[in-house]
Amino acid sequence: MEFEETKFMSYVDNIFIKILHAIMFNKLDTIDHFVGDKVYNELSNKVEELNYKNLIQMYEMTNVKESHISNKYSDNNKSIIEVSLVSRYVEYTMDKDSKKIISGNDENRIEKNYLLTFEKSNNTKVQGISRKCPGCGANMDINNNGKCEYCGAIYDLENYDYVLVDIKKI
Numbered sequence: 001m002e003f004e005e006t007k008f009m010s011y012v013d014n015i016f017i018k019i020l021h022a023i024m025f026n027k028l029d030t031i032d033h034f035v036g037d038k039v040y041n042e043l044s045n046k047v048e049e050l051n052y053k054n055l056i057q058m059y060e061m062t063n064v065k066e067s068h069i070s071n072k073y074s075d076n077n078k079s080i081i082e083v084s085l086v087s088r089y090v091e092y093t094m095d096k097d098s099k100k101i102i103s104g105n106d107e108n109r110i111e112k113n114y115l116l117t118f119e120k121s122n123n124t125k126v127q128g129i130s131r132k133c134p135g136c137g138a139n140m141d142i143n144n145n146g147k148c149e150y151c152g153a154i155y156d157l158e159n160y161d162y163v164l165v166d167i168k169k170i
Helices: 005-024 037-052
Strands: 055-074 078-095 101-104 110-121 163-169
Touching: 005 037, 005 055, 005 078, 005 110, 005 163, 037 055, 037 163
Parallel strands: none
Antiparallel strands: 055 078, 078 101, 078 110, 110 163
C-alpha cells in the first residue's frame, strides 16, 4: 500500500489534539491505541501527578499551526517518521475544586514546537477502509477510543499503522 503523506499528516494533527484533550479530561483510554508504551506511560505519569496535586491541566483553543515530515527512514523491522509540529493553545493549570488558576495564563495563546516520532512495523497487517474488531469482527470507530462497543476488545493500531512512540518539546 502506498504512503499518502496528506492523510498521514491529518492523522498526526488529529492525534496531537486528542492527546491534549486526553490529558485535560483525564481520559487517556481514548488515545492509548494511538501511542506506544513509552508515550502512554509518560502521559499517565503526568495525569497521575496532576491528580495527586488536585489539578487540571487546561488546553483551550488548541490547533496545529503547521506540521511537516522532517525525517523518514526504515530498517529491517520498522519504518520511522519524524514530524515537526507547531501548535498554538491557551495553557494553564487550575485547582479541581476551586477552579482557581494556579499557573499559566487563560487569556493568551502560546506557540510550542514539538518533534513527534512515529513507528510502523514493516510486517503490519493490511487494513481496509473500515476497521474491524479483532475480537468479534464488528465495525469500529478507532478515532473514538479504539475499544469495541460490543465485546470490549482493543484495536491495537500497532498491528496496522503508525503509532506515536516519542514526543518532545523543542
